Structures are given as structure tokens and as C-alpha cells.
Amino acid sequence: xxxxxxxxxxxxxxxxxxxxxxxxxxxxxxxxxxxxxxxxxxxxxxxxxxxxxxxxxxxxxxxxxxxxxxxxxxxxxxxxxxxxxxxxxxxxxxxxxxxxxxxxxxxxxxxxxxxxxxxxxxxxxxxxxxxxxxxxxxxxxxxxxxxxxxxxxxxxxxxxxxxxxxxxxxxxxxxxxxxxxxxxxxxxxxxxxxxxxxxxxxxxxxxxxxxxxxxxxxxxxxxxxxxxxxxxxxxxxxxxxxxxxxxxxxxxxxxxxxxxxxxxxxxxxxxxxxxxxxxxxxxxxxxxxxxxxxxxxxxxxxxxxxxxxxxxxxxxxxxxxxxxxxxxxxxxxxxxxxxxxxxxxxxxxxxxxxxxxxxxxxxxxxxxxxxxxxxxxxxxxxxxxxxxxxxxxxxxxxxxxxxxxxxxxxxxxxxxxxxxxxxxxxxx
Numbered sequence: 001x002x003x004x005x006x007x008x009x010x011x012x013x014x015x016x017x018x019x020x021x022x023x024x025x026x027x028x029x030x031x032x033x034x035x036x037x038x039x040x041x042x043x044x045x046x047x048x049x050x051x052x053x054x055x056x057x058x059x060x061x062x063x064x065x066x067x068x069x070x071x072x073x074x075x076x077x078x079x080x081x082x083x084x085x086x087x088x089x090x091x092x093x094x095x096x097x098x099x100x101x102x103x104x105x106x107x108x109x110x111x112x113x114x115x116x117x118x119x120x121x122x123x124x125x126x127x128x129x130x131x132x133x134x135x136x137x138x139x140x141x142x143x144x145x146x147x148x149x150x151x152x153x154x155x156x157x158x159x160x161x162x163x164x165x166x167x168x169x170x171x172x173x174x175x176x177x178x179x180x181x182x183x184x185x186x187x188x189x190x191x192x193x194x195x196x197x198x199x200x201x202x203x204x205x206x207x208x209x210x211x212x213x214x215x216x217x218x219x220x221x222x223x224x225x226x227x228x229x230x231x232x233x234x235x236x237x238x239x240x241x242x243x244x245x246x247x248x249x250x251x252x253x254x255x256x257x258x259x260x261x262x263x264x265x266x267x268x269x270x271x272x273x274x275x276x277x278x279x280x281x282x283x284x285x286x287x288x289x290x291x292x293x294x295x296x297x298x299x300x301x302x303x304x305x306x307x308x309x310x311x312x313x314x315x316x317x318x319x320x321x322x323x324x325x326x327x328x329x330x331x332x333x334x335x336x337x338x339x340x341x342x343x344x345x346x347x348x349x350x351x352x353x354x355x356x357x358x359x360x361x362x363x364x365x366x367x368x369x370x371x372x373x374x375x376x377x378x379x380x381x382x383x384x385x386x387x388x389x390x391x392x393x394x395x396x397x398x399x400x401x402x403x404x405x406x407x408x409x410x411x412x413x414x415x416x417x418x419x420x421x422x423x424x425x426x427x428x
Contacts, residue, residue, distance in 0.1 A: 289328030347397030
């Protein structure tokens with residue numbers, strides 16, 4: 001299992017041997033994506049956590065039927081959509097009961113929740129995706145939610161790269177048409193940017209482990225339908241409007257312009273919006289082979305600065321530690337999602353193992369992505385590293401790059417990824 005296996009291989013290992021490790025790797029790959037989708041639709045963090053656990057419980061129960069599923073993230077997003085619709089239906093029923101009870105008590109007045117100016121687009125993005133056919137939806141998901149290159153996506157779908165780009169363009173146009181019918185008019189670049197922005201809403205650090213435990217327990221004897229009822233009961237008593245983080249995410253996404261998404265290079269474009277005092281994520285006990293590691297999930301940092309989605313101000317002397325990174329047996333490259341302006345090209349990110357001055361595992365000479373507001377995945381060869389190590393990142397230069405996530409994939413492995421929700425103007 002140490003060679004960052006494909007989704008199908010992990011599913012097969014789970015089905016054949018009930019491997020908890022295999023299932024945990026699948027959850028680690030997709031928990032951010034599922035949680036983000038759920039949060040956009042139910043607009044309540046606890047409800048989104050419950051939906052996420054429910055979706056992975058369904059994955060565990062339906063794993064034998066999904067072995068031939070080529071685009072697992074597409075299935076997960078569809079399952080998330082249906083689960084959210086069920087949760088929202090139950091919430092509407094609860095509100096009607098409360099409103100009826102309030103009318104019987106004229107002395108009690110319950111204020112209606114106030115929606116933000118952009119709240120409508122959050123659930124509509126997922127509705128627009130659900131409106132697409134399976135082939136069209138797959139092209140969008142592979143690009144914006146799994147981070148696949150055109151070459152990788154074309155191979156997965158069995159079509160030529162030009163045909164892939166044409167299909168993706170038509171898919172985005174269909175989504176725009178759907179949004180227009182709902183009263184929202186957005187440009188293709190804004191829609192692509194919004195998809196990029198909302199694709200990543202980091203899940204709470206405890207959620208992946210909780211989802212694995214819950215799903216395996218459900219698969220051990222408790223039916224998924226019964227679990228669904230238990231999951232939604234914990235939140236239906238609340239009547240909280242969208243949390244501030246979701247509103248901020250949406251406001252950033254509305255301003256996105258992604259001019260390069262249809263071309264060959266297709267870097268992601270996000271709004272540059274400096275913010276300080278952003279808390280880093282609580283790192284998990286370990287990182288699985290090939291797992292996408294959020295830049296904010298460090299266990300120690302000297303220098304640098306957190307911002308929504310990543311790290312900036314990465315200068316000579318900055319050192320960032322990530323504990324218990326499992327390289328497996330076949331890690332071949334260091335891959336990182338970066339934003340780099342033209343005048344910062346040629347600076348380096350240095351990867352060391354076990355100590356800040358430990359052996360050098362990789363040196364990535366960064367290339368321009370078009371500016372601090374443009375993201376691209378860059379990679380370099382990894383020296384022979386096996387097993388579990390602490391990873392230390394250091395930097396050569398001033399404001400080398402904005403770093404959003406990185407991973408150590410095996411050869412020809414598609415590493416599912418989502419793009420960050422904001423960029424930060426690093427030190428010049």
C-alpha cells in the first residue's frame with residue numbers, strides 16, 4: 001500500500017480484505033472535497049461534518065459495486081448532493097413545524113435568517129454540476145476538483161486532449177445556462193474561478209478519522225439508512241445562517257478571473273487578498289503515501305506567514321516541518337501547488353528529511369505562474385526516500401513562492417487535489 005495506489009486498487013483492497021488502511025487513504029484523499037461540497041449546500045459546519053461521514057459510510061457499504069467506477073470523485077460529489085438534499089428537506093419540515101408553533105404563540109417572534117448577498121450561488125454550483133451528464137461532469141471534476149492535467153484527464157476518459165478541452169468548454173457553458181435559468185448570469189472565467197475557489201474548504205482535522213471509524217462501524221452491521229438518520233439529528237435543532245468562513249470564501253470566488261483554464265497551461269487564478277493571523281491546521285498523526293498535504297498542516301514553522309489556504313513570505317531562513325510523512329515504497333517526485341510572479345522565478349524550495357539540516361530529498365526551482373494570483377502545480381524528481389520521515393521545507397531567496405499544498409506521488413499516479421480559496425501577496 002506504500003506506492004500511492006489508485007482509487008480502484010484501494011477499493012479492491014477494502015472490498016477483498018476490509019483493509020482499514022486502504023479505506024483511510026481514500027477518505028484522506030477526498031474528505032476536503034466532500035466536506036466543502038456539503039458545506040456549500042447545507043451551510044452549517046456541523047451538518048456538513050455529518051453529511052461527510054454519511055457519504056463515506058455509503059462508500060463503504062457500496063464499495064463492491066464501485067470497483068468499475070473510473071471517476072470516484074464524481075460518485076462522491078453525487079452522493080453528497082443527494083444526501084444534502086435529504087438533509088435540507090428535513091430541515092424545511094422542521095422549520096414549518098416551528099413556524100406553525102410560533103403562530104400559535106403570538107407573543108413569541110422568531111426572526112427570519114438574513115441571507116448574504118451571494119449565498120444563492122453556493123448550492124447552485126453543485127446543482128449545476130448535477131445537471132450535467134456523466135461525461136461532461138467528469139471533465140469538470142477532473143479539472144477543478146481532482147487537479148488532473150489535461151493529459152491525465154484525457155487518459156482517464158479515453159479521449160484526445162483537444163476533445164477533452166472542447167468538452168470541458170461546453171460543460172462550463174451548460175453550467176452557465178443552468179445558472180441563467182436560476183437568475184444568475186456569470187461569465188465563463190468567473191464560473192471557472194468560482195469552481196476553483198470553492199473546491200477547497202479544509203475539513204476539520206478530526207473529520208477524516210471520525211469518518212473512517214463511522215463508516216467501518218456502519219459497514220460492520222449498522223445500515224447506512226439508519227446511520228443517516230442518526231447523523232442529521234445532531235444538527236436539525238439549530239437554525240444558524242452560513243458561517244463567516246463560507247461567506248468570505250464565496251465573496252472571494254465571485255471576483256475570480258481564470259483566463260487560462262481553457263488553454264494548455266491552465267494555471268488557476270485567484271483573488272490576491274492579504275490576510276494575517278490565519279490559524280494553521282492541526283496536523284494529523286501521519287500523512288499517507290501520495291497524500292496531498294495542505295501547507296497549513298505543519299507541526300512547526302520558523303518564519304513565513306499563514307494566509308487563507310497556504311503559506312507566504314517564504315524567505316531564506318524559513319523552515320517548515322511536517323511530521324510523520326509516509327513516502328511508501330515508490331515515491332518518485334515532489335509536487336507542489338504554487339503561485340510565483342515572473343521576477344521570482346529561479347528561486348528554490350528545498351525538501352529535507354528528518355532534520356532542518358538533514359539529507360536533501362528534492363530541490364524545486366520555481367517557475368513563474370503568472371503572478372501571486374495565478375496557481376500552477378510544479379514538480380521535480382525526488383531522491384530515493386522510503387518509509388516514514390519528518391519533512392522540512394526550506395527556501396532560497398526572498399518571497400520564493402506562495403505554497404498551497406504538496407505531495408510525493410508515485411510514478412504515473414493521479415493525486416486528487418483541490419485548489420485553494422485565496423492567494424496572498426508574499427514579500428517582494
